[in-house]
Amino acid sequence: MATRVVPPRIFKNLRYKTTTTKTLNSSHPSAAAAVTSTVDLTPPPPPPSSHPLSSLDLNNAERLFSAVPTSTLVRSTAVLHATAVGPMVDVGIWAMKSKLFQMGIMKDAVMAVTKKTFYEHFCAGEDTVAAGRSIRTVNNAGLRGMLVYGVEDAHDNESCDRNFDGFLHTVDVSRSLPPNSVSFVIVKITAICPMALLERISDLLRWQEKEPSLKLAWKQDCLPIFSESSPLYHTQKRPEPLTSEEENDLELANERLQKLCEKCVESNMPLLVDAEHTSVQPAIDYFTYSSAIIHNKDDNPIVFGTIQTYLKDAKERLLLATKAADNIGIPMGFKLVRGAYMSTENTLAHSFGYPSPIHATIQDTHNCFNDCSSFLLQKIANGPGSLVLATHNIQSGKLAAAKAYEIGIGKVNHKLEFAQLCGMADALSFGLSNAGFRVSKYMPFGPVEMVMPYLLRRAEENRGLLSASGFDRQLIRKELGRRLKAAIF
Incomplete structure (x- = not known):
């Protein structure tokens, strides 16, 4: 996921809260943005000045953007406002996907426009040198970076090996940057294990859940992957066992991941595994x-999993996994997100004649995220483990921050990290950072073509006037207006 993420000194504190109750199973693209973080632009009342969270200032645009150059604010507002115009997003997405624009001069033109707009706003650079500069910029502004080599799906071992080398190099780059400036290295299992094999492993794991007598000789010790409410409709009939070739590919994929984990252990660099759509998520969880x-080991989780709380079974699976980890004495790290594959999930479930695995309403998703957040905060306050709360939703951020202070982990930085995507919810990022929390930006890097799938998802998430970027747009307009008046008068 490329040339400079968060605008050079990104914005600071945000704050929009969500009360919309659109149906999540809507086929309208704007619903996807609502899942990630729906917005009600009515600012919540500030906490009393005596409250520890009184420093969570999400209103003062001048203070929030004081370190951001005017040129950067202008570019940011242009990109965010463009993605708020539905028809413009539709045209842009069509152009980026269309085969007509994937050759010759047209391709060069599309890539050039994309690079100067979406790419520079949402990504960290084309290579590790540029990504390193972006990390330093973000760190100078008080935030940290999650370094993300922006490759996604692989389909053969040659691609997996090439991607694996990229992930290893990302760890080396992270070690070379200022101490604590990189919070996590991100890995996508879909990039180091062939997609077809992940689908086969997921099928076999689902069938074993249906039929516990099924023996999987290759299966290692693992925490629970499914709950009683988990969707199993993807696997309609008993899968054939893995072939000898598939078992060999599985061993190679596991070797890649273990080598990456070992390098992260040596570097004391947490490794966060991204979540995907449910057709392959069981294998990723495995x-x-x-x-x-x-x-x-001990109280130092190196490997972090991701729970997508827009899924109906998210909380149940989380409870089962944490209980099993406690029973065997394993400290777990989890990242909570709302989810990014709503359209894919709805379409797939419909094709099988099943209800969507995603919560029926936006509010249900909010409730699930907040419930899981509260549970894990309480858990890490009383024992081992760590938590990353990846949210663009102001209310979720405020609730979690208040809970953290309430139970006494507000300043235990190694236990809790907030996170937002690069180029999104920057005001919230700075608000939480100013209030004393560790905050990271998810910073993908790589050539424009490599990160195109990531950019398409960001374009979808920001579309519509009530998208996740709504509050940032409002604050940037306010600050640009203030600077213009100051320049004139």
Whole structure:
């Protein structure tokens, strides 16, 4: 996921809260943005000055953007306002996907426009040198970076090996940057294990859940992957066992992940495994949990898994996994997100004649995220483990911050990290940072073509006047207006 993420000194504190109750299963693209972080631009009342969170200032645009050059604010507002115009986003997405624009001069033109707009706003650079500069810029502004080599799906071992080298190099780059400026290295299992194999492993794991007598000789010790409410409709009939070739590919994929984990252990650099759509998520959870059992020691989780709380079974699976980890004495790290594959999930479930695995309303998703957040905050306050709260939702951020102070982990930085995507919810990022929390930006890097799938998802998430970027747009307009008046008068 490329040339400079968050505008050079990004913005600071944000604050929009969500009360919209659109149906999540809507086919309208704007619903996807609502899942990630729906917005009600009515600012919540500030806490009393005596409250520890009184420093969570999300209103003062001048203070929030004091370190951001006017040129950067202008570019940011242009990109965010463009993505708020639905028809413009539709045209842009069509152009980026269309085969007509994937050759010759047209391709060069599309890539050039994309690079100067979406790419520079949402990504960290084309290579590790540029990504390093972006990390330093973000760090100088008080935030940290999650370094993300922006490759996604692989389909053969040659691609997996090439991607694996990229992830290893990312760890080396992280070590070379200022101490604590990189909070996590991100890995996508879909990039180091062929997609077809992940689908086969997921099928076999689902069938074993249906039929516990099924023996999987290749399966290592693992935490629970499914709950009683988990969707199993993807696997309609008993899968064939893995072939000898598939078992060999599985061994190679596992070796890649273990080597990456070992390098992260040596570097004391947490490794966060990204989540994907449910057709391959069981295999990803299997890789994640089996690796966590091996590498997570004492109170220092190295391998972090991701829970997508827009899924109906998210909380139940989280409870089962944490209970099992406690029983065997494994400290777990989790990242909570709302989710980014709503359209894919709805379409797939419909094709099988099943209800969507995603919560029926936006509010249900908010409730699930907040419930899981509260549970994990309480858990890490009383024992081992760590938590990353990846949210663009102001209310969720405020609730979690208040809970953290309430139970006494507000300043225990190694236990809790807030996170937002590069180029999104920057005001919230700075508000939480100013209030004393560790905050990271998810910073993908790589050539424009490599990160195109990531950019397409960001374009979808920001579309519509009530998208996740709504509050940032409002604050930037306010600050630009203030600077213009100051320049004139």
